[in-house]
Amino acid sequence: MRRVGKVYFNDVVAGTIEQSEGEYRFQYDKSYLQDKKSKPLSVTLPLQKEPFTEKTMIPFFDGLIPEGWLLNIAEANWKLDRKDRMSLLLTLCNDCIGAVKVKDISSKV
Numbered sequence: 001m002r003r004v005g006k007v008y009f010n011d012v013v014a015g016t017i018e019q020s021e022g023e024y025r026f027q028y029d030k031s032y033l034q035d036k037k038s039k040p041l042s043v044t045l046p047l048q049k050e051p052f053t054e055k056t057m058i059p060f061f062d063g064l065i066p067e068g069w070l071l072n073i074a075e076a077n078w079k080l081d082r083k084d085r086m087s088l089l090l091t092l093c094n095d096c097i098g099a100v101k102v103k104d105i106s107s108k109v
Helices: 030-034 068-078 085-092
Strands: 003-009 012-020 023-028 052-054 100-104
Touching: 003 085, 012 030, 023 030, 068 085, 085 100
Parallel strands: none
Antiparallel strands: 003 012, 003 100, 012 023, 023 052
């Protein structure tokens, strides 16, 4: 199953993150890369055309997922598995504290 999230940085589309076939992938949006004012999401995700791929959740995005008591509340309310990092990201990071948010667009692709 392919799951996809649109990644926003300061309310501007920065790219997409997806999980497919046992791999996680983040790729910056072409228009975001062409804008001279664009900044990388993180020092670990410098601006580049090539996608970032990992066998586990990309560490920057994993860091957006709540921990501790807040994760416990999310698990109970949404019946999420704490090991399913993509579901957690797509469900809980639509309105994160900070400049980055991730919106689930899986049903649209």
